[in-house]
Amino acid sequence: MDIPGNLLYTKDHEWARIEGKNAYVGITEYAQHSLGDITFIELPKAGQELKQSSYCATVESVKAASEVFVPLSGKVISVNSRLSKNPELINQSPYDQGYFFMMEFSNVAEKNNLMDAKAYETYLESISK
Amino acid sequence: MLKTPFYDIHLSLGAKISPFGGWLMPIQYQGILAEHLHTRQAVSVFDICHMGEFLLEAEPAGSGLDRILTQNIISMPGGSCRYGFMLNDKAGVLDDLVVYRINENKWMLVVNAATTSYDYKHLEKNLSGASRLEDISDKTGKLDVQGPLSLEVLKNIFGKQIESLNYYTFAKFSFEKEDCIISRTGYTGELGYEIYIANEYAKKLWNLLLKDERVKPAGLGCRDTLRLEMSYPLYGQDIDVNHSPLAAGLSKFVDFNKNFIGREAMLKEKAGGSSEHLICFKADSRRSPRHGFTIFDRDKPIGIVTSGSFSPSLSAGIGMGYVSGDYPAGSRLLIKDNSIEIPVKVVKKPFLIKENFSKPAALKRPA
Numbered sequence: 001m002d003i004p005g006n007l008l009y010t011k012d013h014e015w016a017r018i019e020g021k022n023a024y025v026g027i028t029e030y031a032q033h034s035l036g037d038i039t040f041i042e043l044p045k046a047g048q049e050l051k052q053s054s055y056c057a058t059v060e061s062v063k064a065a066s067e068v069f070v071p072l073s074g075k076v077i078s079v080n081s082r083l084s085k086n087p088e089l090i091n092q093s094p095y096d097q098g099y100f101f102m103m104e105f106s107n108v109a110e111k112n113n114l115m116d117a118k119a120y121e122t123y124l125e126s127i128s129k
Numbered sequence: 130m131l132k133t134p135f136y137d138i139h140l141s142l143g144a145k146i147s148p149f150g151g152w153l154m155p156i157q158y159q160g161i162l163a164e165h166l167h168t169r170q171a172v173s174v175f176d177i178c179h180m181g182e183f184l185l186e187a188e189p190a191g192s193g194l195d196r197i198l199t200q201n202i203i204s205m206p207g208g209s210c211r212y213g214f215m216l217n218d219k220a221g222v223l224d225d226l227v228v229y230r231i232n233e234n235k236w237m238l239v240v241n242a243a244t245t246s247y248d249y250k251h252l253e254k255n256l257s258g259a260s261r262l263e264d265i266s267d268k269t270g271k272l273d274v275q276g277p278l279s280l281e282v283l284k285n286i287f288g289k290q291i292e293s294l295n296y297y298t299f300a301k302f303s304f305e306k307e308d309c310i311i312s313r314t315g316y317t318g319e320l321g322y323e324i325y326i327a328n329e330y331a332k333k334l335w336n337l338l339l340k341d342e343r344v345k346p347a348g349l350g351c352r353d354t355l356r357l358e359m360s361y362p363l364y365g366q367d368i369d370v371n372h373s374p375l376a377a378g379l380s381k382f383v384d385f386n387k388n389f390i391g392r393e394a395m396l397k398e399k400a401g402g403s404s405e406h407l408i409c410f411k412a413d414s415r416r417s418p419r420h421g422f423t424i425f426d427r428d429k430p431i432g433i434v435t436s437g438s439f440s441p442s443l444s445a446g447i448g449m450g451y452v453s454g455d456y457p458a459g460s461r462l463l464i465k466d467n468s469i470e471i472p473v474k475v476v477k478k479p480f481l482i483k484e485n486f487s488k489p490a491a492l493k494r495p496a
Contacts (some may be wrong), residue, residue, distance in 0.1 A: 037162040039439035040415040040446075058469075060338075060417055061351060062161040062439050065469075087415070088162075110338070 001124065002029045003097055008071065009120035015019055015095065016071040016114065017103075026099040027059070027090065034105075035061040036089045043079040043101055050074060050103070052110050057100055058127060059090065066094055070108035072115055131214040133178035134270060134328045135335065137387065140347055147339055150365075152243035154349050161350035165441040168355055172276035173347035174338045181245030183238040183252065186322045187260030194236065196390060197255045199383040200372065205230040210297045210312050213382045215251060216391030220373035220398060224248050224362050227314060230300055237310070239271075239326070241364045254388070270331025275321030275355075278343050283322055286337060287311065291326065294322070306329055306339065316352060317411045318359035318483045354438050357447060360409050361479035366420060367407060369451050376403040376451065378478070405451040409480060410462060410473040412446030415439060418473065423464040424450050431456075436463060440480060446471060447480050 007015040013031035017024040032038065040060040050056050056070035079101040083089060090098035115123060131152045138144060139482030144155035155176065157164060167173055182202060185192055189203045205231050215223040226246045229237040231261060240248045249264050256262060273290030283291050286304045287337070291311065299312030307330045315321035326334060338344045353363070362368045368377050373397050375383075383395065412418060417435030423430050448464070456462065456475050464471040 037160050038158065040417065041163075042416075044263075060415075060439070062354060062417075063156070065417075065419070 001121075002034075003117045003121050003124075004097070005117045008114035008116065009123075010069065010071050010114060011123065012069050016105075017099075018094075018111070021104055022102055023074070023105050024099045024102050025056070025071060026094055027068060028120075029094050032091050032094045032098070035059060035064070035105065036067060037062055038090045041083045041100070043071075043083065044076045046078055048076045050076065052092060052107075053115065059087070061110050062066045065086050068100070070103070072103070072105040072110050073107050074103045077085070077102045077104055091107065131179070133176055134332055135176040135178065135363075137303070138332070138335065139176070139346075144346075144348060147349075149349055149462070152180060154240055155346070156350040157348040158346050160374070161354060162441050164345065164347040165354050167345050167441065168276045168347055168351060172274060172278040172344050173271040173351075173478055174335065174344055174348050175275065175349075175352055176335070177271040177273050177323070177331060178269075178328070178331070179241040181248065181264070181266040182269055182271070183240070183244060184232055184263045184265050185236045185238060185252075185256075186261060187236075187256065189200065189255055192260040193255055193257045194252075194260070196388055197252060198226070199389055199391070201387055202228055202230065202236065203385040203387075207232050208298055208300060210299055210314055212297075213384075214289060214368075214374055214391070215248065215392065216373070216388055216395075217370065218394060219469040220375070220391035220394035221370040221374065222364070222368045222374060222377070223370060224252060224360070225362065226369060227312075229310070229312065229387040230322065232302065239323075244366060251298075257489060264483070268328060269327050270304060270328045270334075272324045272326070272331060272335060273315055273317075273321065274324065274338065274344075274389075274406075275315045275347075276319050279319070279321050279366065282338065282341050282344055283311070285341065286334075290324075301379070304334055309334075316361055317355040318361075318479070319355075321369050324449055337388050353436075354441060357436055357438050358479065358481040359483075360462050360480060361448065362407075362449075363436060372405065372407070372451065373398055373403070375399060376405050377407045405453050406455075407435070407449055407451055408432075408449040408474050409449050409478045410464070411443065411476045411480065412448075413441075413472045413474070414465070414494040416469070418448035418464040418471055422448075422464050422471075424452055425463040425465055426454065426456070426460075430437050446473075448473070 043057040139155040200211040294313040347349035422434040424432040432452030434450040461473040
């Protein structure tokens with residue numbers, strides 16, 4: 001299971017990549033694999049203010065719909081518009097081309113509520129038992 | 130939960146397993162979309178051992194079978210299959226099934242997994258004493274081989290004779306000296322075959338099929354999207370004991386020129402009009418309507434979605450559901466669930482038009 005070392009993770013299998021005061025957000029390899037083929041995504045709008053752990057997106061696979069929660073509080077700067085026509089990018093490249101949106105986060109201390117790669121790996125092992 | 134003889138094979142192929150009709154079945158191997166596409170473009174094999182099979186030996190007219198089923202089983206030629214329903218006296222659908230006429234006095238009935246034991250009791254209760262009914266589900270394996278290349282693949286195993294099978298006919302074939310039945314039928318809308326063979330041989334046949342690199346295993350996930358694109362109903366969702374074949378738009382599988390259980394109720398409904406109709410609808414977007422979502426005509430709830438999914442062939446959400454009121458093709462409706470709103474358009478069935486799949490196999494062969 002691919003778990004890049006430069007990302008922060010939630011228990012709901014979202015990731016955040018911090019770049020300065022901005023963060024890219026998406027779902028993990030584990031999440032895309034559990035969902036199966038993703039066929040539709042509803043993203044937040046640019047400019048939308050989000051609170052850590054609140055609802056930010058819906059992903060649908062052939063079988064089911066799942067909600068996605070934002071890893072950090074802040075304002076959405078831009079969304080990955082390629083996903084509306086090509087949601088399969090989330091399956092193919094969850095950490096790169098399949099990112100959901102980029103946000104300016106508002107509270108750096110919230111990083112403490114997230115897991116690093118090693119902690120997420122341990123977490124995945126614990127839930128797969 | 131029951132397991133088919135292929136359970137361990139599915140696990141070794143990395144399948145995602147889920148319960149279906151009381152059985153632990155493979156939902157997908159490599160992915161629903163890839164398996165769907167492979168079935169439409171090449172050929173897939175499905176483990177369908179969960180479905181039930183009965184053998185019936187009986188006098189055609191005296192047995193009562195013709196009265197239990199909506200399809201006319203007396204006029205069927207030997208070697209043909211016929212789709213139809215078992216109804217209760219209110220014309221509610223107890224099950225949908227395919228009947229195979231093996232010879233003058235012998236039939237095979239292929240029924241749904243979840244309804245097998247109830248169907249058996251219903252048949253036993255309504256058949257005459259002179260008939261002999263046997264549930265052969267436990268010893269009978271069923272593999273569906275579906276897709277445009279299915280004939281070419283099966284010809285290599287069963288010989289050229291399989292070319293002569295027309296749509297909704299079957300014949301006996303031999304596999305390692307074991308008799309099996311192959312029909313040109315299916316639930317995908319593609320050229321395809323259903324093979325009935327003793328469990329121990331079914332595994333050997335599965336392995337042999339997968340040695341042909343054109344063949345891939347496919348799960349119930351894509352079986353559902355494939356059948357939905359063809360608007361084929363799924364028992365327990367699109368047809369059930371609360372709706373008649375008339376409401377489901379399936380009365381062409383009912384022979385009113387004979388007597389059958391539920392006939393009076395159906396004639397009454399025909400005269401008075403059904404209170405609900407099964408409609409098909411296509412979303413404007415890739416968003417999927419789902420089983421249980423509510424169907425609205427503007428602000429008015431008019432029905433419930435019975436089946437809904439993403440259609441890989443149309444790249445849009447599609448679904449079926451019962452509505453009260455008249456909503457012809459072209460009508461605009463809204464599917465809602467909590468905050469989800471999916472604008473849809475009523476369409477004619479099937480969603481996907483496949484050319485010539487029901488024509489004789491010989492016409493399908495590439496030049």
